[in-house]
Amino acid sequence: MTGLGTAFRALPTLVAGLLALTAAAPVAQAAPEPEAPPEFVALRSVAPTVTEEMRYTTVHNFVGDRIDGYRQPLCILTRPAADALRRAQARLLRQGYSLKVYDCYRPQRAVDHFVRWAKDLQDETMKQEFYPHVDKSRLFADGYIAEKSGHSRGSTVDLTLVKLPALPTRPYLPGEPLVPCFAPRSERFPDNSVDMGTGYDCFDTLSHTDDPRITAKQRANRQMLKSTLVAEGFVNLPEEWWHFTYKPEPFPGTFFDFPVARRSVAGHRAG
Template sequence: MRRRLPAPVCALLTLATVTLLAVGATVAPAQAGPGAGRDPEAPASFVELRRVDPTIIEEIRYFTPHNFMGVPVTGYEQPLCLLTRSTAEALRRAQRTLLRQGYSLKVYDCYRPQRAVDHFVDWARDLGDQRMKAEFYPRVDKTRLFADGYIAEKSGHSRGSTLDLTVVRLPALPTRPYRPGQTLTPCYGPKKERFPDNSVDTGTGFDCFDTLAHTEDPRVTGVQRAHRTLLKTTLEREGFTNLPEEWWHFTHQPEQYPDTYFDFPVALRSLHRP
């Protein structure tokens, strides 16, 4: 999709960079030397969100098959939210605001390795694989995913300051597990007909490839619009900016790594430990 998120006290390992001729950005590769060929590690400024604020609900969709591809995504070894520390601390401040109002943040995706983005791209090129179309892109032809901006070869998530999230009314009810092969319903339908998510009603489900997911779409009114506004204004106060095409997508500014796309796995082993 237009994809656009800090275990300190160890020294920061120097990461070699590869210049991308097309965009002038860098991808952080595996460490050179005796350990060459191993997975790269995260900079020391990345942390597990749960260690910064354990009250934020986590439902890491790409670790599971309940996503627009219908399979767990490459690079998600554990259901974790990894972010730069400054982003995680900003989320903690936003969470404190929401808790006082009887709500909690819930994250769907945080840092995303480049290998996961590559998996998205490969899937988008396979026009025969449309197993999740009925839920995630029922009104979009798969041949249009690149042209319409739903899939891209780079994502801001790979830089560590971008994440996808929503709001849950407390006390949080459990979300029924997704069962592969179950009947799918459109992500833009009425909440009672969509996949049962314990979040508030924002007019569409997460990762809905549809113009109704645009944050300010005029068709979204009433309580649904109020919930989008609650999420957006709360996060904006803490330095986040929203991607207008996706009500759930936010980036903390200024980004610590605005030009680097990391590829370490989503796993605790990627983090520096004291």
């Protein structure tokens, strides 16, 4: 019994020692989320009348799922790009139109999500709407998906025109029948934008800005968007009527990965 009694008497000392070791051990912490540099702002703080329909915060996109890095439906851009959109919006409002943005700054983690999806050839959930004529195995070779995106540099924006007054676009219902993005406007998903000949993110050559097969009205709408933005310093990607990059870019060689969230630009004021 003497040995057992000694062990019991030593127990508090052993417990105290273990607690001390536990308290001294470093606690693993998650790395803090990166924040946007001060050159980035929320578009609505600069041009609040621009409509924002941030597609990648929803499941209505070519992946069919909410995209990594999009925490909140918010357009974030570099200040020069946001200021240029403000000027373009002022011109359009006088003509009875408004800009509507679908995507702005895009985190690298979102691009990585696109790449993982593109490599999974079995997942064709949204094919019927967004890439009905393109074999998924060709998405990289045909240039629809890449491992880097200009959007991650913060001065690229995807957008369209809306005729005012405009009703809101109805919510997409997961599982609803899909219609090809190049179908007549009356048949495809009822976006409230003007008729551009295809829907947004349509993986098809008909999305080329100057494709000769579109109607005169569709061509006029595309050219109205393009000429308005070009006048304010944007350059259009010829393969996508909706894709514009402000030049010169403040960060031409940097691909950022901070999340799309209000906290990323908290305290950043438009100057």
